[in-house]
Amino acid sequence: MKDRSLDSVYLPxxxxxxxxxxxxxLDKFTNFLTDWExxxxxxxxxxxxxxxxxxxxxVGVIEAAVGxxxxxxxxxxGAYVAMAWLVLISLxxxxxxxxxxxxxxxxxxxxxxxxxxxxxxxxxxxxxWQSREPELLKNHATSLR
Numbered sequence: 001m002k003d004r005s006l007d008s009v010y011l012p013x014x015x016x017x018x019x020x021x022x023x024x025x026l027d028k029f030t031n032f033l034t035d036w037e038x039x040x041x042x043x044x045x046x047x048x049x050x051x052x053x054x055x056x057x058x059v060g061v062i063e064a065a066v067g068x069x070x071x072x073x074x075x076x077x078g079a080y081v082a083m084a085w086l087v088l089i090s091l092x093x094x095x096x097x098x099x100x101x102x103x104x105x106x107x108x109x110x111x112x113x114x115x116x117x118x119x120x121x122x123x124x125x126x127x128x129w130q131s132r133e134p135e136l137l138k139n140h141a142t143s144l145r
Contacts, residue, residue, distance in 0.1 A: 006122050013115040014075055017082055022067030028060025041096035070115070073128040079116035083109045 027033045036059075037052045048055050066085060069078030086109035093102035 006118055010115070010118045010122060013079075013111060013118065014070060017079060017112055017115050018067050018071035018075075020067070021063040021082060021085075022071070025060040025063030025065070025067060028056045028063070039093060039096065039098060039101070041092050043095050044092050076116050076119035076124045077126045079112050079119060083112035083116065086112060 024033070028036055036056045040052050040055070045052055062085070066078050066082050069075070070082065086105045090102045090105040090109065093099070093105065
């Protein structure tokens with residue numbers, strides 16, 4: 001179901017959920033936007049087998065990869081990974097007592113879920129080499145009954 005009207009929702013979500021994790025991920029190496037370690041809960045900090053700075057760099061690589069996935073042909077997969085990632089970040093923030101940012105990240109997780117859902121409605125597969133046609137045809141046949 002390739003519907004052009006979905007583009008008015010899909011494109012802004014794709015751009016925002018692609019650029020924001022990419023920039024935040026790259027910033028884990030510079031701390032230009034903020035000191036990211038202050039968002040790490042003491043419970044998480046105590047469980048780390050390495051320094052919080054190293055952990056933030058690992059987080060940065062993951063976030064940048066998710067942002068790039070969303071901006072490329074892995075939008076649907078990247079969106080659902082971003083959703084799960086944002087829920088995990090929220091849980092960490094709740095443990096740290098940073099509830100306002102935790103709630104914001106849960107709202108962003110809903111936005112990432114929405115991007116993944118709209119990508120599916122547009123006919124995009126989870127990964128570019130997977131065909132969505134049989135699933136789309138099955139859904140169309142079911143809706144005709």
